[in-house]
Amino acid sequence: METLIIIDQAPYGGFSGREALDMAFSLAAFDQPVSLLFTGAGVNWLRKGQMPDEIYQKSVEKNLSAAPVFGIEKLLADETSCLRYNLDKEDLPAGVVVVDTDAKVIASFTQVLFAG
Amino acid sequence: METLIIIDQAPYGGFSGREALDMAFSLAAFDQPVSLLFTGAGVNWLRKGQMPDEIYQKSVEKNLSAAPVFGIEKLLADETSCLRYNLDKEDLPAGVVVVDTDAKVIASFTQVLFAG
Amino acid sequence: MSDAPDNTFSLVITGAPYSSQAPQTALAFAKAVVDSGHLIDRVFLYGDGVHLASTLIAPPSDELHLPHAWSEFLTEHKVPAVACIASALRRGLVNQEEQDRYELGASNVLPAFEIAGLGEWVESNVKSTRTIYFHAGS
Amino acid sequence: MSDAPDNTFSLVITGAPYSSQAPQTALAFAKAVVDSGHLIDRVFLYGDGVHLASTLIAPPSDELHLPHAWSEFLTEHKVPAVACIASALRRGLVNQEEQDRYELGASNVLPAFEIAGLGEWVESNVKSTRTIYFHAGS
Amino acid sequence: MSDFHTLHILNKPPEHPRFAECLGMSSSDDALLLIENGVLALASPERLSDRKVYALSPDARARGLTASEGLLDYTDMVSLTLKAERVISW
Amino acid sequence: MSDFHTLHILNKPPEHPRFAECLGMSSSDDALLLIENGVLALASPERLSDRKVYALSPDARARGLTASEGLLDYTDMVSLTLKAERVISW
Numbered sequence: 001m002e003t004l005i006i007i008d009q010a011p012y013g014g015f016s017g018r019e020a021l022d023m024a025f026s027l028a029a030f031d032q033p034v035s036l037l038f039t040g041a042g043v044n045w046l047r048k049g050q051m052p053d054e055i056y057q058k059s060v061e062k063n064l065s066a067a068p069v070f071g072i073e074k075l076l077a078d079e080t081s082c083l084r085y086n087l088d089k090e091d092l093p094a095g096v097v098v099v100d101t102d103a104k105v106i107a108s109f110t111q112v113l114f115a116g
Numbered sequence: 117m118e119t120l121i122i123i124d125q126a127p128y129g130g131f132s133g134r135e136a137l138d139m140a141f142s143l144a145a146f147d148q149p150v151s152l153l154f155t156g157a158g159v160n161w162l163r164k165g166q167m168p169d170e171i172y173q174k175s176v177e178k179n180l181s182a183a184p185v186f187g188i189e190k191l192l193a194d195e196t197s198c199l200r201y202n203l204d205k206e207d208l209p210a211g212v213v214v215v216d217t218d219a220k221v222i223a224s225f226t227q228v229l230f231a232g
Numbered sequence: 233m234s235d236a237p238d239n240t241f242s243l244v245i246t247g248a249p250y251s252s253q254a255p256q257t258a259l260a261f262a263k264a265v266v267d268s269g270h271l272i273d274r275v276f277l278y279g280d281g282v283h284l285a286s287t288l289i290a291p292p293s294d295e296l297h298l299p300h301a302w303s304e305f306l307t308e309h310k311v312p313a314v315a316c317i318a319s320a321l322r323r324g325l326v327n328q329e330e331q332d333r334y335e336l337g338a339s340n341v342l343p344a345f346e347i348a349g350l351g352e353w354v355e356s357n358v359k360s361t362r363t364i365y366f367h368a369g370s
Numbered sequence: 371m372s373d374a375p376d377n378t379f380s381l382v383i384t385g386a387p388y389s390s391q392a393p394q395t396a397l398a399f400a401k402a403v404v405d406s407g408h409l410i411d412r413v414f415l416y417g418d419g420v421h422l423a424s425t426l427i428a429p430p431s432d433e434l435h436l437p438h439a440w441s442e443f444l445t446e447h448k449v450p451a452v453a454c455i456a457s458a459l460r461r462g463l464v465n466q467e468e469q470d471r472y473e474l475g476a477s478n479v480l481p482a483f484e485i486a487g488l489g490e491w492v493e494s495n496v497k498s499t500r501t502i503y504f505h506a507g508s
Numbered sequence: 509m510s511d512f513h514t515l516h517i518l519n520k521p522p523e524h525p526r527f528a529e530c531l532g533m534s535s536s537d538d539a540l541l542l543i544e545n546g547v548l549a550l551a552s553p554e555r556l557s558d559r560k561v562y563a564l565s566p567d568a569r570a571r572g573l574t575a576s577e578g579l580l581d582y583t584d585m586v587s588l589t590l591k592a593e594r595v596i597s598w
Numbered sequence: 599m600s601d602f603h604t605l606h607i608l609n610k611p612p613e614h615p616r617f618a619e620c621l622g623m624s625s626s627d628d629a630l631l632l633i634e635n636g637v638l639a640l641a642s643p644e645r646l647s648d649r650k651v652y653a654l655s656p657d658a659r660a661r662g663l664t665a666s667e668g669l670l671d672y673t674d675m676v677s678l679t680l681k682a683e684r685v686i687s688w
Contacts, residue, residue: 008525008526010611010635010661012391012634012635012657013390013391013507013508013609013634013635014389014507014635015322015389016246016508019279026350026351027354029354030354030358032354032357040613041525041635041638044638044661047661049662050661050662051659051662054655054660057394057433057434058432084612085638085641086641103513103537103538105533106514107513112594112596114597115246115279116279116367116368117496125370126521126548127571128545129370129519129520130251130368130370131250131417132384135416138456142488142492143492143495145489148492148496156521156523156615156616157522157545160521160548160551163571163573166571167569167570167572168571170570171566171570172296173256173295173296177572200522200552201548201551201552203551217622218625219604219623219625219627219628222624222686223604226684227501228684229503229686231417232384232416232418241586241589248418250460250461257543260582261582261585261586263582264586267583270586279389283462286461287475288463288475289460290459290464290472292459322387322428323388323421324425324426330428331426334428336425337426337478338425338426338476338477340426340462340475340476362595364517364589364595366597367519367597367598369519369544369545379679391609391634391635392609395609395633395657399675399676402671406677408676500679500680502607502687503687504687505609507609507635507636508635523615524615525613
């Protein structure tokens with residue numbers, strides 16, 4: 001069983017993205033294959049140089065950099081969303097694959113879910 | 117002081133519209149002039165024939181019909197949103213005025229707020 | 233997948249009662265699962281969904297009491313229900329054990345609900361025919 | 371309106387802690403109001419915002435404890451704070467009085483917060499120079 | 509074999525960003541089930557033209573809406589989730 | 599006299615329906631203050647061309663964004679709310 005978790009919410013303004021990441025880490029911890037797709041405002045998770053200390057939150061950039069170590073398989077980013085938010089491919093964290101998200105991408109996973 | 121409360125959420129799926137109505141009733145109870153603007157998915161508050169018994173909620177249609185009695189001044193509905201949701205002027209509850217919502221409408225109120 | 237009995241469902245609720253419609257839709261779905269002869273392996277409350285397990289919700293008497301309606305269903309059909317511990321602690325839902333551990337003044341979790349980790353969700357997800365999510369709509 | 375002191379603010383928070391950023395932004399704004407020599411007439415919690423008043427929230431120790439940070443601010447600056455009673459009862463926030471009235475097993479409202487009706491919001495709204503709303507963003 | 513590839517359960521109104529996301533990530537081999545505020549798409553159905561569309565009848569009734577076909581109750585919804593290869597709640 | 603008619607405080611990303619509502623109900627005499635996830639509009643600023651735009655610096659920094667002008671702290675935000683005739687939180 002291969003799971004895709006979609007993150008379409010930007011970080012910091014809400015907590016559902018963090019909760020999505022926790023779900024991904026839990027699946028990986030139990031050896032269940034899991035990938036993440038960032039789309040819509042969710043691609044802002046992938047921007048470099050996040051400094052949320054003044055709003056009393058921890059950087060999700062750091063959390064996300066642990067993803068490969070914890071066994072998350074793929075980190076996907078929706079191409080149109082990256083364009084909309086001015087994120088160039090070369091600026092994305094190492095290992096992130098830019099995709100044109102459509103029904104075929106979805107069909108390559110056994111289950112697809114959101115955290116909220 | 118004239119207050120405009122904007123309802124842009126459809127009824128039943130969430131509760132912020134009901135909470136907006138409670139705010140309007142409270143202002144009116146303390147003799148503060150208050151009007152409501154329905155826009156976006158919020159115009160679905162104005163559809164006739166709502167029957168939410170099977171989802172265990174009370175009809176907001178009934179709540180809203182009490183608005184003039186409780187002293188709500190104006191009930192405004194955004195024209196573009198009504199078109200989008202196939203609401204004809206003649207189908208709207210009595211007393212609802214359809215407006216092309218722009219900065220001028222906003223400027224005619226002392227304060228403008230959402231319930232959430 | 234066939235539509236025949238002995239399919240098992242896992243239900244995940246992430247929307248709060250009296251803020252989203254998720255707990256009501258999930259309950260109607262859960263009743264239909266049981267009525268259709270299928271099994272519910274587990275109900276998992278996550279994110280804002282954990283509020284459904286509160287003992288302290290007191291809606292107006294002419295509104296459906298969702299935590300009580302859910303508790304009755306869970307008890308009647310012996311369906312286990314789990315609130316995610318990380319979500320619960322951040323949102324003020326604690327059982328006796330967490331009350332003691334964090335030295336809090338009270339506990340407020342209904343007896344029909346346990347507090348546990350995401351491992352419960354993973355396990356249920358793996359063994360169920362279908363895992364269905366009930367999110368806030370707005 | 372001038373920017374000179376003795377302006378009064380009324381703050382309304384409708385977004386929940388650990389679900390929205392509203393309580394953090396509102397606290398930073400409230401501190402800036404006081405630092406600028408203005409007054410805060412009242413803080414009003416509405417809708418999901420009432421969860422900020424919970425005594426039972428226990429976030430991880432390396433995260434800001436928003437209910438405690440707010441309580442300290444309110445106490446230090448003697449700012450009254452009110453959670454809407456209708457929102458609170460639907461969301462499982464009750465003080466001693468409501469616990470007794472509804473025969474509930476516990477109460478869970480921080481001492482810095484009162485429970486009262488929307489009339490408090492109307493009054494504060496009328497007498498303040500500005501009422502500023504802090505909603506969930508998502 | 510499954511009746512269709514993916515069942516998309518949509519509980520948000522058409523202007524919600526996730527509504528457009530759902531349409532973008534689904535194909536005409538998929539089915540859409542409108543529930544809760546998602547049934548508001550019945551008031552402007554042209555957006556969904558090439559999809560197999562179902563709607564929860566209690567939610568449509570609640571909102572004063574109806575449809576000439578595809579209205580389901582919760583039991584039908586249970587069956588539908590078993591007919592798809594995968595189910596996504598948006 | 600006020601410096602501008604209305605101060606719009608926007609805490610939602612550009613794809614949120616309320617973002618478009620806000621633009622539709624504001625005019626070039628108004629000012630926009632981007633806070634929380636609203637600062638993401640700084641990444642695609644062409645949408646806001648004819649408006650006076652401010653952004654909360656702590657929120658922009660948190661999200662790895664910056665702006666050549668209009669970055670404010672919370673104290674500036676307090677002043678701004680007093681300069682407008684009315685303040686709307688979207």
